[in-house]
Ligand SMILES: Nc1ncnc2c1ncn2[C@@H]1O[C@H](COP(=O)(O)OP(=O)(O)OC[C@H]2O[C@@H]([n+]3cccc(C(=O)O)c3)[C@H](O)[C@@H]2O)[C@@H](O)[C@H]1O
Ligand SMILES: Nc1ncnc2c1ncn2[C@@H]1O[C@H](COP(=O)(O)OP(=O)(O)OP(=O)(O)O)[C@@H](O)[C@H]1O
């Protein structure tokens with residue numbers, strides 16, 4: 666495990682150097698993926714790394730866990746409360762679209778959730794530019810395969826060190842790094858609305874996704890679900906599409 670961690674730490678150092686940047690930061694949610702990245706950037710850049718805690722209607726337990734992570738990782742950190750900014754932006758959008766008679770109540774929960782992720786992304790880039798740091802993402806192999814992230818939200822980052830790691834491998838690394846127990850045992854959640862759970866929303870367990878990624882056989886229903894998620898989100902793993910170059914005249 667030490668070698669695997671060193672491999673990621675060396676890679677982070679190389680990419681930051683290549684970019685001419687000074688260090689790296691990550692958004693800290695109180696969840697396991699960002700906790701592992703917190704420990705990795707601390708190892709890679711002991712004096713040039715930052716954890717950024719960005720609460721939006723966040724449960725107190727998760728904020729406590731986020732602080733426990735940065736303190737245990739000995740990572741420099743800053744907290745920026747985004748609840749009011751989010752509420753103001755969301756309600757301005759809602760007000761105008763209601764006035765226009767175009768407001769779609771059905772898509773509003775997901776629209777609001779993705780706005781939260783994109784507001785965090787914009788904030789992380791503003792903070793990163795202040796320090797001359799790169800923004801490190803937390804997507805793992807299971808989230809990447811299923812497209813379970815917000816395009817240009819939590820998916821809008823510079824580097825993705827965990828991209829080849831199954832959720833189970835993230836957990837193993839978290840245990841090895843001594844991430845706080847409550848964070849390791851917590852049910853994975855994007856926390857974008859009350860009671861949200863990754864597995865409930867995806868309609869498949871991480872265990873099944875991990876097994877599939879390992880080449881093992883999973884139930885036909887799970888495989889069908891996984892393929893549907895993967896295909897539907899292919900656009901998120903690509904650069905934005907443009908038309909073929911016009912060759913006339
Ligand atoms: N074929 C296509 N080609 C090009 N673009 C396409 C497209 N289909 C949709 N789009 C665009 O993509 C948008 C949909 O993608 P997107 O905006 O990402 O939204 P969407 O995939 O609908 O929702 C994001 C999902 O990720 C989850 N999430 C978000 C954030 C964090 C976490 C977490 O685990 O912490 C999880 C969230 O709960 C939700 O299930 C559409 O509104 C459209 O603009
Ligand atoms: N309150 C928050 N403050 C700062 N960053 C956040 C916050 N909420 C989410 N993020 C960022 O969005 C990323 C995506 O969230 P996601 O839920 O997938 O990861 P996680 O919370 O670290 O782990 P888990 O998937 O097990 O919940 C987080 O890793 C973090 O970088």
Ligand SMILES: [Mg+2]
Pocket residue numbers: 694695696697853854855856
């Ligand atoms: Mg989470």
